[in-house]
Amino acid sequence: MPASSQDVLIRPLRYDDVPVVERLSAEGFHALDLETYPRGWPDPQLRAPDRGSRWVQRTRHLLETDPAGCWVATHGDDVVGFATSFTRELMWILSSYVVRPGLQGRGIGAQLLAAALQHGDGCLRGMLAASDDPKALRRYRVAGFEMHSQMLLHGEVDRSVLPVIERVREGSIGDRDLLDSIDRQTRGAAHGPDHEYLTDDFRLVVTERTTGSGYAYVDPNGAPVLLAATNRRTASDLMWEALASSPPGAKLEIGHITSANHWALDVGLAARLSIHHRGYLMVRGMKPPSPYLHHGSLL
Structure with a gap:
């Protein structure tokens, strides 16, 4: 496993990477849900296969319509993080962004987000839906995004x-x-x-x-x-x-x-x-x- 961001390669996401990053996304958000879900609610479940296939379809849709906004971080043959972003007219959107659980805080996420943000250079507006992960929230705020609480x-x-x-x-x-x-x-x-x-x-x-x-x-x-x-x-x-x-x-x-x-x-x-x-x-x-x-x- 990489000790720091210097040990990883940031490269464009490929079509055949998508099932791999889907599992990484499922595992990453499941770990976060276990940390943050409200007491008294049912325990979070790992993303089901039918939802996983829809995630794959949606991400491949982004690759087909705006591939330059999608990136992965690799260490050898292993994918350890990814960021998918895209532009529509003059709007930049971050679709999904995950670093493998246990590897956060080593600079990998910062490099991925920087690559995705660069894709939005020239856009007048930007949006993303963020979880309650304090490390990710800090990174978005430092990048100049305003925070607005969401309700359910x-x-x-x-x-x-x-x-x-x-x-x-x-x-x-x-x-x-x-x-x-x-x-x-x-x-x-x-x-x-x-x-x-x-x-x-x-x-x-x-x-x-x-x-x-x-x-x-x-x-x-x-x-x-x-x-x-x-x-x-x-x-x-x-x-x-x-x-x-x-x-x-x-x-x-x-x-x-x-x-x-x-x-x-x-x-x-x-x-x-x-x-x-x-x-x-x-x-x-x-x-x-x-x-x-x-x-x-x-x-």
């Missing part, structure tokens, strides 16, 4: 309080121009090709009204994994539409809610969900997007 809604939806939502339809990749336009109004940059990946992986709901437009990608449990709208009322309607699709008895987790998005907390409380803290949204050159719930990796 958790629990089972009280179906007796679900309102009737009108003029929300099923979406498709044919809505990409509309989705990109809403992205630019909320976060300052379109998701572009990321919509193709997201529409393959999640249910998409869209609304277009004279009073506002928006969209949400919804997971099988009814949680919005990415939601953007031109005003808070439209965003609230989309979130209610997502919650209405939750299977009876399902336990939801809706994360990535910043203080700029209290409308989402209001919907969650009305649905009888509880509020918890989890991680931070880090931004540079911008304010936290609103009305907006960001995706954990594609933001």
Whole structure:
């Protein structure tokens, strides 16, 4: 194992590296979850194979659309860390960033982050979703990112309080121009090709009204994994539409809610969900997007 950053090589991530870094990511975040998860919650589990395959698909999507932002640290034949980042228009995004457990504090992470940040030179804005890892938070803050606490809604939806939502339809990749336009109004940059990946992986709901437009990608449990709208009322309607699709008895987790998005907390409380803290949204050159719930990796 490397004693310091001088013992490792930082090189571009290759297509065949992705399954290896997926396992490294799973092990790294599992170790962190074991340190930080709230007492009384179920013990964190290592990432399941189905989620692992989606992680591989998403990372290969980044390699296909912006490979220059993806890096690994190697010691001999072993991958000991990685950072995946990408740009969309004038936005730089850090998607994932892990150093093998037990090797933190040796300068490996600093080199990986420097390589990823260099890819964002010339971008006006930057975003990343950070865990509660104090070492990583320090590194992001030193790099000039502002910290905004994220909240998590958790629990089972009280179906007796679900309102009737009108003029929300099923979406498709044919809505990409509309989705990109809403992205630019909320976060300052379109998701572009990321919509193709997201529409393959999640249910998409869209609304277009004279009073506002928006969209949400919804997971099988009814949680919005990415939601953007031109005003808070439209965003609230989309979130209610997502919650209405939750299977009876399902336990939801809706994360990535910043203080700029209290409308989402209001919907969650009305649905009888509880509020918890989890991680931070880090931004540079911008304010936290609103009305907006960001995706954990594609933001």
